[in-house]
Amino acid sequence: MRVWWHRDGTTHVIFEPLDFIARLAALVPKPRVNLTRFHGVFAPNSKHRALVTPAKRGKGNKSQVHNETEERTPVERHAAMTWAQRLKRVFNIDIETCGECGGAVKVIACIEDPVVIKKILAHLKKKASPAPTNLLPSVRAPPQAELFG
Ligand SMILES: [Zn+2]
Numbered sequence: 332m333r334v335w336w337h338r339d340g341t342t343h344v345i346f347e348p349l350d351f352i353a354r355l356a357a358l359v360p361k362p363r364v365n366l367t368r369f370h371g372v373f374a375p376n377s378k379h380r381a382l383v384t385p386a387k388r389g390k391g392n393k394s395q396v397h398n399e400t401e402e403r404t405p406v407e408r409h410a411a412m413t414w415a416q417r418l419k420r421v422f423n424i425d426i427e428t429c430g431e432c433g434g435a436v437k438v439i440a441c442i443e444d445p446v447v448i449k450k451i452l453a454h455l456k457k458k459a460s461p462a463p464t465n466l467l468p469s470v471r472a473p474p475q476a477e478l479f480g
Pocket residue numbers: 429430431432433434
């Protein structure tokens with residue numbers, strides 16, 4: 332592992348494999364932890380946050396929050412951005428547009444159970460790989476030219 336800068340002039344650090352893996356594993360975040368931390372006016376408790384965010388959420392937006400509750404239902408406020416929209420925004424993965432025709436795609440179910448996912452994928456795999464003989468024309472005898480000559 333190369334260290335680019337250190338006060339005592341150290342340029343390299345050598346680890347035992349287990350130590351290296353332990354240090355590497357310590358960097359892996361826990362599942363479902365928010366990895367983006369905001370500071371300054373974007374911090375969750377900043378009183379100026381409402382002025383600089385598009386959703387106008389934050390501590391300094393009490394009057395506007397009150398207006399928002401009149402216009403939008405609690406469900407609408409909670410689901411301000413779907414996970415599909417977040418996927419598109421963060422990773423530029425668009426699952427709301429059909430890859431073939433460009434039409435709008437609607438999420439009808441979200442399946443997280445690994446057992447169910449395996450069953451569905453096994454079924455699709457079975458369906459997608461028919462025997463190649465199904466694609467061939469039906470079997471027939473070769474043309475018998477002597478019958479017509
Ligand atoms: Zn389509």
